[in-house]
Amino acid sequence: MMRRLVVLLAVLAGACGLSACSTVGYYYQAARGQFEIFRTARPIGRWLADPATSADLRTRLEAVRSIRRFASSELGLPDNGSYRDYADLHRPFVVWNVVAAPEFSTRPHEWCFPFAGCVRYKGWFHEQAARTAAGGLAAQGFDVFVYGVPAYSTLGWFDDPVLNTFIRYPRPEIARMIFHELAHQLVYVPGDSTFNESFATAVEREGVRRWLARDGTEAERRTAENLSRYRQDFLALVQGFRGELDALYASPLDPARMRVAKAEAFRTLAGRYEALKRSWGGFAGYDRWFAPPLGNAHVASVATYTDWLPAFDALLAREHGDLPRFYDAVRQLASASPDVRRERLADLAGR
Secondary structure (H helix, E strand, O other): OHHHHHHHHHHHHHHHHOOOOOHHHHHHHHHHHHHHHHHHOEEHHHHHHOOOOOHHHHHHHHHHHHHHHHHHHOOOOOOOOOOOEEEOOOOOOOEEEEEEEOOOOOOOOOEEEOOOEEEOOEEEOOHHHHHHHHHHHHHOOOEEEEEEEOOOOOOOOOOOOEEHHHHOOOHHHHHHHHHHHHHHHHOOOOOOHHHHHHHHHHHHHHHHHHHHHHHOOHHHHHHHHHHHHHHHHHHHHHHHHHHHHHHHHOOOOOHHHHHHHHHHHHHHHHHHHHHHHHHOOOOOOOHHHHOOOOOHHHHHHHHHHHOOHHHHHHHHHHOOOOHHHHHHHHHHHHHOOHHHHHHHHHHHHOO
């Protein structure tokens, strides 16, 4: 693992010769943050054998072990060293992502990196660094959104550990996180964030459904059903609003009038969310997302994870829920050219 990290550092440092040297600072913080995770992580078995490990953490780590076995044995996800160690980073999130979008567009800005290709978010291991970067983008006229991320995948380059940033979640949510991140190790297309995230979201949803059916308690199934309903309502709200925004931005308004109309549109969105919360009985799980100032980057961040979700759901149904056949079909999509891939996904989604 350390040898791989040294090689990766060398490649990233060499990128200075290929692009602006100002990016070296970003690569350095990324490598340093990743190294800190490795330095902190210990095998779950050692945590369980340590008498200083609390009873609550012990129970949760045992649950992780069971979920991890399920991921490979029942879902066909990679059977490797990922999520077999645990690390306590002593902070609420592992990274903070920055999303940016133009003032009058919901299409996200992209950043390009070695190995990962171009992505629609940029992660920082320290919140203040993320907010400083977001401030620079805002000064250029972008709408920006900074949000904490509890887990991410190194795409199989390293063994990703379980983190304190999500170990306190309910068991179905822990399962969702692990299934999602392992899916990235199974299929990943450099430069196509929406494909990657929509696929991983489809895998997490199907994985949690199957895990709950086999290992979940009745209370967990009820909670997961409610959370799924809230999530679907939230996605429908934001996706519908995105269509309204796109129509607004395509209209012939001058910039000054467009800004007024945009501000009113986002006030309307906030009001719709308050009405939605009332229908949920006050569940406030999306308050952080709706914290002002709202902007195009918020909408863009959701689209990245869900735009092709209907296509992957349709593909899984076409394969009659057979996951190995589904994964093979996804790999075929991944190997196609970007234009052909988008065309096939659009056909699957009925667009």
